Amino acid sequence: MVLQMTGIKKVFPGVVALDGVDFRLAPGEIHALMGENGAGKSTLIKVLTGVYDIDGGEIELGGEKVRFTGPLQAQQAGISTVYQEVNLCPNLSVAENIYIGREPRRFGRIQWSEMRKRAKRSLARLDLDIDVSAQLDSFSLAIQQMVAIARAVDLQAKVLILDEPTSSLDKDEVDQLFAIMHRLKDQNTAILFVSHFLDQVYEIADRMTVLRNGKLIGEYRTADLPQMQLVSKMIGKELEALEKIEEQTREVPVRGEPLIRATNLGRTGAIAPFDLTIHAGEVVGLAGLLGSGRTELARLLFGADRPDSGELTIDGKPARLSSPRDAMTKGIAFSSENRRTEGIIGELTVRENIILAMQAERGWTRPIPRRRQDELVDRYVKALQIRPADPERLVRDLSGGNQQKVLLARWLITEPRLLIIDEPTRGIDVGAKAEIQRLVAQLADGGMAVLFVSAELEEVLRLSHKIEVLRDRRLVEELTNGDDVDADRIMQTIAGGVTP
Amino acid sequence: MTNLIRHRLFWPIAVLVVLLASNLVFSDNFFTITLQDGHLYGSLIDVLRRSAPLVLVALGMTLVIATGGIDLSVGSVMAISGALACLLIGDLSNPDSTTKVLLVVGAAIVLCLVFGLWNGFLVAVLGIQPIIATLILMVAGRGVAQLITGGQILNVHSSPYRVIGAGYFLSVPVSFLIAAAAVALTVALTRRTALGLLLESVGGSPTASRLAGIRARRITIMVYVFAAAFAGVAGLIYSSDVSSADSNAAGNLIELNAILAVVLGGTALTGGRFSIAGSVLGAVIITTLDITAVSVGVPVETTLLFKAVVVIILCLAQSATFRAKVFGRFAAKRTVTA
Known part of the structure; x- marks a missing residue:
């Protein structure tokens, strides 16, 4: 074993985040750390990377007892991490990001050309050919993620931690990442992999460790643990919840005057002019790859960006939305895909948010x-099962799934007529995902119109009455959900196989 | 005990207590308050009286900083308000008419509101960085004040005007009463309405706030207007106290003291959560420090250095990282021995 953690304990005020957790990692293995939001995965990783000190237990790295007092120490000991949200400096160049803190120097001066050359080489190992002197934020999120991985790999790590590395990558990029992981594995690197995509975990992990509520549930070989069993171990109960939604037959709402109608609405460089109608009680799904214009379309309907062509009518009357506030007075709500930067206000409490x-x-x-x-907040904390159920806790201390629920609650109490939710289930666990999906279905049954944006086709298929498929910033096809529509059919359109 | 130490106001209060106590050592009658000619006298009263302008300026600064901004122009606005008031009073046929003086005071504050709008416009509408936007008025404002006074120190003789900065009402200094009223007004405005929450939200994340439907622009303009108005009142107190308008001395470097007061009070310069009580305490601490330097007998030429040292100590005491480094080591040792 390259890494052996025994009886790890970590206590935060009022919460035991880790309660005697054991974790071990062998060289040349890909090990998945599984658990719901708030199970202690992030805490365990932060303990391992020296962000948190432990309150009990032991960490052995390469046979030696270690105790990290900071991330730098952990890094020097050979533990590299790529965090869930890209953790680089967007205003620096790609090369600088890869070598920040350990720039090649001569006589104390940074050798820029050497640095660029090395950066180029380390990216080439990931099959990535980009301009390394360009500023990082000029690239897509997926590329930025790759740069983060290049940086971690370049640190000659004994242990590489990948925390939700695939949540912003598309299929090809995931395959590319997996190829790199296999190569590193062959070089005897121990890889700790965290992902909410169970299929991905089953595709790549050799073994897995399951946590629940800060406690160790067990360590298993992937081959020995069927997917359904894993999920029930993670959530601690059988998975009736998910299946129930699938059985549910979605009734097509009564037609009539649409709540909102976009005609030729578009914004140059963001989304080509499109037509779209949404009726009360209808769930409209937006499907498409990352960067296909899903979010851009949603933002136009919320007035977050201004259209430069086309018209919008609400209840048959022409409407101009020049700010989110305008849209809100018309009964439209929008929950952004960027929870952290465009959703929650971290330093405010759950109630205030x-x-x-x-x-x-x-x-x-x-x-x-x-x-x-207090009444409103109490009701929604209960209804959405926000945990911890303490309205006065700062939102930034909550797990991703619970932050998402806080955002949903924020919009639900405004009683919107159209709820636009962009990737509400990204990066959150199975249990919370099912809850949110059920909630969306319920809201629509209650007469709310929902525009549901998601990269997960199964989810879109399960919930939507109507599916709008986007490709290359263009709405290419509208499908009425039915027996003849399945994920393959949508994939074809996304891939450009079907001419609309 | 830990809860007490964790309270955000613990360290500012502790420092204030220590400062006041050290005065007791050096001057016996520091805490003596006497009644002379129906006025309260004593060093403590002095502290309250002399804190007034800084408290006012710090209040406005707190709200500006809560939105993630900063206002460097408050000192200049003080100078402008004092200059205009003294100019207008000098032109009055009867400078002892209370009504006329009140009109003059009103005019000076209205002018300050206009300058506040200007700052807010630059920051919220044109999107100029607050530090640059208010730097413009910080520099230009002194010039405006000099233009008003014709480049001279304007002396005025008006008993109603003098009441603002040097008068007493029911034995209590009027300037203190003004500052207290301003504190009450600010608390009411931010905590009895939703303004405080919206301010903190805008300061915490402007993008998220906009998407939550908050009209950040209006709120931002409002805090700069607010800051300028309070600075204007502070300017009146100052100029009334000395019965003159000195465009260079009025509010000189007060923007730095105000920022310091806000930071000492536990409001982060990055915006978001703010503490009005903290800023008021901060302002009182800074004034006490000035007075202590004199009463302890720190030589005039080293007063600023003395102040700097105390401020550094206070900032270190408030820093959780620093406390963890110093006290955390003890705590770690203790667990080892146990």
């Missing part, structure tokens, strides 16, 4: 009475 949109709509002079706030 939930009432924020409602309060904004009322204006600052009419505060929501505290009792009413």
Whole structure:
């Protein structure tokens, strides 16, 4: 074993995040760390990378007892990490990002050309050929992720930790990443892999360790643990929840005047002019690859960006949405895919985050009475099972899935007529995913129109009455959901196989 | 005990107590408050009276900083408001008429509101970085004040005007009452309405706030107007206290003291969560520090250095990282021995 963690304990005020967890990692293996949000995966990783000190237990690395007091020490000991959200400096060049903190130097001066050459070489190992002197944020999120991996790999790591590396990658890029992981594995690197995509875990992991509520559930060989059993170990109960939704037959809502109708609406460079109608009680799914214009379309309907062509009518009346606020007064809500930067306000409490949109709509002079706030927040914390169920906790301390629920609650209390949700289930666990899907179905049954944006086709298929398929920033096809529509059919359109 | 130390106001209060206590050592009658001619006298009263302008400026600065901005122009706005007031009073046929003086005060504050709007416009509408946007008025404002006074120090003799900075009401200094009222107004404005929450939201994440439907632009303009108005009142207090308008001395470097007060009070310069009580404490600490330097007998030429040292100590005490480094080591040793 290259890494052996025994009886790890980590306590935060009021929470035991890790309770006597054992974890071991062999050289040349890909080991998946599994668990729901808040199970302790992130904490375990942060302990391993020296971000947190432990309150109990032992860490042995290469047979020696270690205790890290900072990320740098862990790095020097041979533990490299690529975090869930790209953790680089967007304003520096690609080469600088790869070599920051360990630039090739001569007489104390940085050798820029040498650095660029090395950067080029290390990216070439990942089959990536980009301009390494260009600023990092001029590239897509997927490329940035690859750069982060290049940096980690280049540190000559004994242990490489990949925390949700695939959540912003498309299929080809995932394959590319897996190829790299296999190569590293052959070079005897131990890889710790965290992902919410079970298929990916089963495709690549040799073994897995399952955590639940900060406790170790067990260590298994992937081959010995069927997918359904894994999920029930993760959530601690059988998986009826997910299946129930699948059985549910979705009734097509009564037609009539659409709630919202976009005609030739478009914005240069973001999304080509498109036509779209959404009726009350209807769930419209937006399918397409990352960067196909899904988010851009949604933002136009919310007034977050202004269209430069076409018209929008709401209830048959022409409407101009020049700001999110305009859209909100028309009863439209939008929950962004970028939870952290465009959704939650981390330093505010759960309560404050939930009432924020409602309060904004009322204006600052009419505060929501505290009792009413507590009522609303209480109801939604319960209904959406936000955990921990403490409205006065800072939102940034919650796990990703719970932050997502807070955002949903924020919009639901404004009682919107059209709810636009962009990737609400990305990076969150199976249990929470099922809850959110069920909620969307319920809301639509209650007469709310929903525009559901997701990269997961199964999810879109399960929930939508109508599916809009996007490709290359263009709405290419509208499919009415039915027996003849399945994931393959949508994939074909996305891939450009079917002429609309 | 730990909860007490964790409270965000613990360290500012502790420092203030230590400062006041050290005064007791050096001057016996520091805490003596006497009643002379119906006025309260004593060093403590002095602290309250002399804190007033800084408290006012720090209040505005707190709100600006909460939005993630900064206002460097407050000192210049102080100078402008004092200059305009003294100029207008000098032109009055009867400078002792209370109504007329009140009109003059109103005019000076309205002018400050206009300058606040200007700052807000630059920051919120044109999108100029706050530090640059307000730097413009910081530099230009002194020039405007000099233009108003004709480049001279304007002396005025007006008993109603003098009340603002040097008068007493029910034995209590009027300037203190003004500052107290301003604190009450700010607390009411931010915590009794939703303004505080929206401010913190905008400061915490402007993008997320916009997508939550908050009109960040209006709120931003509002805080700069607010800061300028309070700076204007501070300018009036200052100029009334000395019965003159000195365009160079009025509010000189007060923007730095105000920023310091806000930071000492526990509001982060990056915006978001703010503490009005903290900023008020910060302002009182800084004033006490100035007075302590005199009462302890720190030589005039080293006063600034003395102040700097105390500020560094306070900042270190407030830093969780620093405390963890110093005290964490003890704690670690203790667990080992146990």
